[in-house]
Amino acid sequence: xxxxxxxxxxxxxxGFTGYEIISKVPVILHTPLMSGSNFVHGIVLVxxxxxxxxxxxxxxxAIGFIAVLLAAGNAVGGYVVTERMLEMFKSSDKKDAAGGxx
Amino acid sequence: xxxxxxxxxxxxxxxxxxxxxxxxxxxxARRGIQWxxxxxxxxxxxxxxxxxxxxxxxxxxxxxLIIVAIAIGGGYAWVTGKKVAMTDMPQMxxxxxxxxxxxxATIAAVxxxxxxxxxxxxxxxxxxxxxxxxVLNGQPESIAQVMGTDVAILAIIGAVIGTIAFSGSIxxxxxxDGRLNTSKLLPMQQQINLVLAxxxxxxxxxxxxxxxxxxxxxxxxxxxxxxVFITVPVGGADMPVIISLFNAxxxxxxxxxxxxxxxxxxxxxxxxxxxxGTLLTHLMAKAMNRSVSNVFFSGFGTTATAxxxxxxxxxxxxxxxxQDVGIMMAYASQVVVIPGYGxxxxxxxxxxxxxxxxxxEKGVKVKFAIHPxxxxxxxxxxxxxxxxxxxxxxxxxxxxxxxxxANTTVTLVIGANDVVNPAAKNDPNSPLFGMPILNAEQxxxxxVIKRGRGTxxxxxxxxxxxxxxxxxxxxxxxxxxxxxxxxxxxx
Numbered sequence: 001x002x003x004x005x006x007x008x009x010x011x012x013x014x015g016f017t018g019y020e021i022i023s024k025v026p027v028i029l030h031t032p033l034m035s036g037s038n039f040v041h042g043i044v045l046v047x048x049x050x051x052x053x054x055x056x057x058x059x060x061x062a063i064g065f066i067a068v069l070l071a072a073g074n075a076v077g078g079y080v081v082t083e084r085m086l087e088m089f090k091s092s093d094k095k096d097a098a099g100g101x102x
Numbered sequence: 103x104x105x106x107x108x109x110x111x112x113x114x115x116x117x118x119x120x121x122x123x124x125x126x127x128x129x130x131a132r133r134g135i136q137w138x139x140x141x142x143x144x145x146x147x148x149x150x151x152x153x154x155x156x157x158x159x160x161x162x163x164x165x166x167l168i169i170v171a172i173a174i175g176g177g178y179a180w181v182t183g184k185k186v187a188m189t190d191m192p193q194m195x196x197x198x199x200x201x202x203x204x205x206x207a208t209i210a211a212v213x214x215x216x217x218x219x220x221x222x223x224x225x226x227x228x229x230x231x232x233x234x235x236x237v238l239n240g241q242p243e244s245i246a247q248v249m250g251t252d253v254a255i256l257a258i259i260g261a262v263i264g265t266i267a268f269s270g271s272i273x274x275x276x277x278x279d280g281r282l283n284t285s286k287l288l289p290m291q292q293q294i295n296l297v298l299a300x301x302x303x304x305x306x307x308x309x310x311x312x313x314x315x316x317x318x319x320x321x322x323x324x325x326x327x328x329x330v331f332i333t334v335p336v337g338g339a340d341m342p343v344i345i346s347l348f349n350a351x352x353x354x355x356x357x358x359x360x361x362x363x364x365x366x367x368x369x370x371x372x373x374x375x376x377x378x379g380t381l382l383t384h385l386m387a388k389a390m391n392r393s394v395s396n397v398f399f400s401g402f403g404t405t406a407t408a409x410x411x412x413x414x415x416x417x418x419x420x421x422x423x424x425q426d427v428g429i430m431m432a433y434a435s436q437v438v439v440i441p442g443y444g445x446x447x448x449x450x451x452x453x454x455x456x457x458x459x460x461x462x463e464k465g466v467k468v469k470f471a472i473h474p475x476x477x478x479x480x481x482x483x484x485x486x487x488x489x490x491x492x493x494x495x496x497x498x499x500x501x502x503x504x505x506x507x508a509n510t511t512v513t514l515v516i517g518a519n520d521v522v523n524p525a526a527k528n529d530p531n532s533p534l535f536g537m538p539i540l541n542a543e544q545x546x547x548x549x550v551i552k553r554g555r556g557t558x559x560x561x562x563x564x565x566x567x568x569x570x571x572x573x574x575x576x577x578x579x580x581x582x583x584x585x586x587x588x589x590x591x592x593x
Contacts, residue, residue, distance in 0.1 A: 004252065007361050007369065014357070014370045017119055018377035025126040030382065030481035035195050036125050036135055037378050038349050040118050042142060042198075043371040044205045044356045045172075046111075046149045047363050051212040052171070053155030053164050057219075060212050061164065065171050067208035072175030074202035075146075079139050080183030081194055086125075086132045088188075088488045 035082040042075030110148040111367035117141030118371050122378070128494075145367055146172075175201075188489050189446040192479045193278035196345050199352055200271025206355035207264035207322070210257045213362055214309065214318055217248040221313040244311045253362050258306050260358030262325050267351040269329030274344055277333075284334065291335050298328050340397045342479045343386050347394065350379025389474035389538070419555060422573035424582065427512075427549050428589025434511030436467040438503065440540055441483050442476050444517015444553065448579030451490040454516065457583055458492070460590050470496050471503045471540050473521035500540055510545035515566075517551065517579050523564045534562055548572040551582045 025033050048071035052064030117137045124134030149155075150165075158164060179198060186194045221242050246254040276282035288294055305321040312318070336344050353375025360368025387394050431437050439458070445451055458468045470492065476483045487497060498506075507513065515522055522542040525532035542548050543566055550567055552574060566572055575582050 010366065010369050011357065011373050014373035015377040018122075018374035018379075019381050021119070021122045021126060021374070022378040022381045026128075029125060029128060029131060031191070031479045031485050032131060032135075032481070033122070033125050034346055034349055034379070034382060034479060035191075036122060036138065037353065037375040038195055038199050038202070039135070039142075040122060040138055040371050041202050041349075041353045041356045041375045043114070043118070043145060043368050044202050044209070044352075044359070045142075046145050047209050047356070047359050047365055047368050048205050049146070049149045049168050050152060050154055050363055050365070051209040052168050053152065053161075054158055054216070055164060055212060056158065056160060056216070060215055060219075061160070061167060063208050063211050063215065064164075065167050067205045067212065068168055068171035069175035070201040070208065071205035072172040073179040074198050074205060075142055075179075076176040077179030077183045077194065077198035077201070079135065079142070080180055081186065081191060081198070082135045083132075083139075084183070085188075085191065085485055086135055088485070 032082055032085045035078065035085060039075065039078030039082050042071065042078050045071035045075045047071070104153065107148045107152060108366075110144050111365065114141035114145035115367050115370040117144075119374060122374065187449075188486060189449060190279070191485065192341070192345060192477075192482060193275045195479070196271045196274040196278065196348070199345070199349050200268050200275065203264045203267030203271060203348065203352040203355060205264075206352065206359045207261050207268055207325075209359045210261035210264065210362065211318075211322060213249070213257050213359075214245060214261070215315075217245040217254075218313065218315060218318060220248045221245060222315075242313075244313055246310050249362075254310055256358040257362045258309055258321075260355045260362065261322070262302065262306060263351050263358070264355035265322055265325035266329035266332065267348045267355060269326045270333040270344070271348045271352075273330055273333035274336075274341060274348065277336075278341060282334075285337065286335065288331075291331065295328065295331050298324060298331065302328060336397065342475055342477075342482075343383055343394065343397050345479060346379055346383040346386055350376050350383055353377075353379055386475060419567050419574045420572070422549065422575055424575060424585035425589045425592075427573070427575060428586055428593065430547060430549070431461060431466065431512050431514070431586070432464050432590050432593050434461075434466050436469070436506075436510045437461060437512045437514060438469050438471050438507065438510045438542075438545065440471050440473070440476075440513060440515045440518050440522060440542060441487070442473075442516065442518025442521060443482075444519075444551075445579055446477060446482070446486055446517070448517060448581075450516060450579035450583050451486045451492075453580055453583040453587065455487070455490040455492050457587050457590065458496070460587060464590070468496065469498055469503060469506070471498055471500070473500055473518070473540050476518060476521050500538060504541050507541045507544040512547045512549060513542045513545040515542060515548060515550045516583070519552075519564055520562060522566055523562065524566050525562070525564070529565075532562065542566060543569055543571070546571065549575055551575045551577070551579055553578060 048067035052061065052068050055061040055064040118141050121134040121138030124130040124137065155161060155164065183194065221244065242248045249257065273282065302324050305317055305324060308317045309321050333344065353372045357369050357372030357376055360372055383394060387397060439454060445454065461468050470487060472483050484497060520534060522540050523534055524543050526534040526537040526539045529535060548566065548571055550572060567574060
């Protein structure tokens with residue numbers, strides 16, 4: 001369990017990490033990166049599984065079921081579209097290393 | 103077992119950050135998403151072992167429900183994600199993002215309902231995930247007492263953000279997918295939104311201190327409505343900013359719900375996305391010379407004042423035949439192509455590349471100029487051109503090519519409009535005024551491929567189309583470029 005101040009530190013450091021990552025991305029990768037970060041918050045699936053797992057009555061189970069359903073869609077869909085986009089960059093990699101830096 | 107789970111979550115968080123980091127270069131980008139994907143699979147699998155799950159009397163049913171939900175949700179997303187055309191990518195990202203926001207909101211709903219159930223039935227604290235000190239001292243009287251002050255506040259804030267990102271993303275998806283064309287729901291929309299937002303804050307406070315079900319339900323319903331109301335008036339040209347903002351919001355909501363569940367992987371991944379998305383949103387808004395609040399509150403392109411009087415600029419649109427354009431381009435020294443969303447709609451990128459190759463064979467220098475907000479997302483045009491096989495060294499950003507338009511014989515504008523509108527530079531009354539644009543008007547000739555005479559997505563008139571060195575080639579993008587290819591071939 002993460003409590004109070006420790007969580008605050010995590011929030012802060014993770015915030016700076018995200019800022020650092022995006023500040024160096026070339027424009028050509030903005031769409032794949034938005035899609036990729038969209039996939040990363042698919043980690044909500046883990047929380048949704050726990051929310052459904054700790055449900056004790058049908059109402060909670062129904063809502064938890066929706067949570068897992070939506071979260072799985074986020075994670076799987078986010079991965080599939082990002083992978084498809086980045087796949088197209090593959091063939092041009094060599095050319096890009098020289099000319100496409102920005 | 104707990105150590106294994108915690109270690110796996112830690113590893114997943116590391117993989118997410120390294121994966122995103124690798125996505126910042128085209129060479130390693132593909133490996134990046136695969137690393138992040140491995141982290142996701144790992145985190146998901148170990149969650150099945152979490153003690154909270156199998157200690158529950160409902161464990162068997164819940165496990166079954168989890169597997170079924172993953173199969174349905176994941177299966178749906180897998181099929182749609184594989185099937186969707188590259189041009190429709192923006193709305194799919196909006197859709198998946200909305201699902202994530204909805205998931206975060208529903209997690210909050212489960213937690214709030216559980217807490218509310220505890221209060222209502224005044225059951226013993228033994229079943230609680232977290233036990234506030236107050237509970238031990240007597241009957242709990244509010245959700246906040248059951249969950250603890252910090253947890254309750256973050257659960258509620260995460261619920262608001264997640265719900266708004268959910269309904270807002272669905273609207274963004276519907277607008278981009280052409281299912282929703284209206285930009286106006288009610289008169290005085292902004293004022294109504296403000297009132298609703300105030301009511302939402304009041305409801306949020308009452309959820310915090312309530313022991314009843316009604317405020318919770320009202321709270322979620324109102325947040326859903328507010329998400330819709332906020333997004334509907336947003337103009338099409340601003341869609342990239344909105345999608346990026348909702349992406350950041352979902353990340354934030356996931357981070358907050360991660361705190362509620364005491365899940366470090368969710369906190370880290372959610373917050374990283376939250377801050378990365380916020381910065382990306384800011385960069386995009388800056389590229390359009392608008393603030394994020396402006397995007398939400400100005401009702402861009404829907405106001406009557408947006409119409410620029412054509413008489414002041416003088417002139418009218420002049421047509422041209424594709425044969426003439428073919429000759430013009432074949433004997434040009436340099437051709438610059440400015441693609442826009444219209445190229446995506448017409449699926450013309452492959453034809454454009456074919457034309458480029460033809461012209462290059464004839465010794466014409468061809469370049470592509472990409473405005474930061476061309477298309478519906480940053481880098482949208484780059485993705486499409488990459489799909490068609492256009493190498494990166496032909497593609498230039500706005501800053502790199504703007505000085506080069508003066509040396510250009512022909513600028514071919516295909517499906518772009520606002521990003522080449524000179525009113526942004528010289529008409530203080532234009533809603534676009536101040537936005538950096540591509541200096542297409544400085545080239546010797548401008549050819550605009552356009553479906554009709556109407557205004558673009560933002561609804562603003564474009565004086566570029568009326569200039570003396572501009573010619574209009576009306577027609578569907580793909581068909582028009584095909585004709586150009588024929589014209590060049592016949593020479």
